[in-house]
Amino acid sequence: MEDDSEPEQSCWAHLPDVCLRRVFHWLGNRDRSRAALVCRKWNWALYSGSLWRSGTITFYGRPSRAHALELQSALRHAKKFSKYLEHLEVKLLNPYNTAFTQKFQVTMRSLLSHLGECNSRLVSLSIKYLELDRLIWKNVVRAQFIKNLATFLRRVSKRLDYLNLKGARVTLEEGCELLNSLTCLRDKSFISEINIEDFFSLHLPVYSSTLFHQTMSKFHSLVILTFNYNCISDELLDILREQSAHSLCTLNIKCHIHDPHGQVIWGMSWANLAKKAPKLNVNFFFERVLNHDHLARILLVEIPVRSISLRSCYFSDPDWTMRPTLTNLLPAYCHVLQKLTLELNNDHQLLDDELLQLILSCKRLLFLEVWAFLSVTFMERLLQNRAEKKCILTTIK
Structure with a gap:
């Protein structure tokens, strides 16, 4: 502007500092720089630490x-x-x-x-x-x-509390090097949340790696851990119980068809962890892992499961059936399951009755998302049961 005193006479130049900071808060970097040219007060606002x-x-x-x-x-x-x-x-x-x-x-x-x-x-x-x-x-x-x-x-590492390296796709050695970097100053870390979903390259049986176990043993106050099922072993569950049971609240576990997931985990390992970490909730995300036998090996009754997501990702097999999973496997979590997501290509099998029975048996189920072939009658019955308070669903998608 040609006259530097002109903006001082504008009501915009006299905005209270708290309002001015809110204006700047919603601007992008380039717009903030432009706004800082309006007047001296606006230029000072640009240097407010809360904006950055x-x-x-x-x-x-x-x-x-x-x-x-x-x-x-x-x-x-x-x-x-x-x-x-x-x-x-x-x-x-x-x-x-x-x-x-x-x-x-x-x-x-x-x-x-x-x-x-x-x-x-x-x-x-x-x-x-x-x-x-x-x-x-x-x-x-x-x-x-x-x-x-x-x-x-x-x-x-001394002050970092959250690290998200989702999708890094590194080798086992590279991954452990990065994670060890968080612990090198004191040979331990008190970081509270780590997201290492898809952190390692595909097909790696991380669960059998002593190096990975040694690395994870250095984390002493984990609250939320997000990772893949190919990292899970009895040894890892024991490490979490020994080092982070006092703080651990959430495990987010992704299981993809191309990740190794055939390892045997003892139910006692999960039971011991759940006993030591009473606040623990486990969320499972399955992608194309729909075979009942595979799911049964993973979804043990000792796990405090809060959420399950089963996605077929357009997988289609006329010999495959979802019925045993709905009737035999998932009801084991009827007293703890709060969120259920199903994405199924079930054009060759009708699952209305089985799914409705599962919903009614899950006393704490609040969220239901279904991408599947369902009849209009199913929705009518579900909404009628909700109206009669036979289930407590708050979200249906």
Whole structure:
């Protein structure tokens, strides 16, 4: 503006600080920079620490001009206001070639190095879907990125409370190196939440790895752990019981058809953990694991299951039937199950009666989501039972 005093006469220039901060809170980085040019007071608002406690940086595989400017702005502000940063999320959208991953690695090296030196508040870090097993990651670039990330995790391990590396797809050795980085200063970690779903490459029998067991034994106060079923063993359950039973509340477990899931887990291991961790709830997410025998080996009655999701992902087999699972297996959790999601290709079998009976037997079931072939009569009967308070469902999808 030509006259610097003009905005001072505007009512916008005299907004209370708390209102001004809320205005800035809902603006993106680039709009914040523009708003800071309005007047001196608005410029001061830009430097409020509360605006920069959380940051999201998005890397686009094929960025438009707007996306490229957005990334530059996010990186610039992350460095400029790094001393305030407490929660950082890094997103990769559609990485497609080696040039992109190499540029990403160089950019992240610079960012993590800066944060390691200038930031003392970071408590939450999320970098999802790295997919480091793809060919777009050259070995040297991949190794350098993991090295840089491990170094950064060592620097922030003392205060980091949440780590999400979902979809990283690393080798067993690389994964344990990254997790060990959280414990290297004191040979133990008090981080409360870790998401390592799809963290390891496909087909790895992580459950049999002594290295993985040694690594997990260093975490002493886990509250929420999200991971794959191919990590579970009696040894891991014993480790969780010994090290985190006092704090453990939630286990989110994904079981995919391509992940090894044939290991034998003793019901006593689950029972001992549940006894020591009375607040524990377990949520299962099955993808294309629909065979009754496979499910029966996994879904033991000793597990305090709160949620089950069974997704067929368009799997179709005329010889397969869901009926035994609905009538024999899931009713074992009738006193604890609160959420049920079913995505089934059941065009060759009608499951109305079995599903309704299961719902009525589950006394704590609040949430039901079904993608399957069901009759209109089924919905009428379900809603009638809900109206008569024979079930307590609050959400039906």
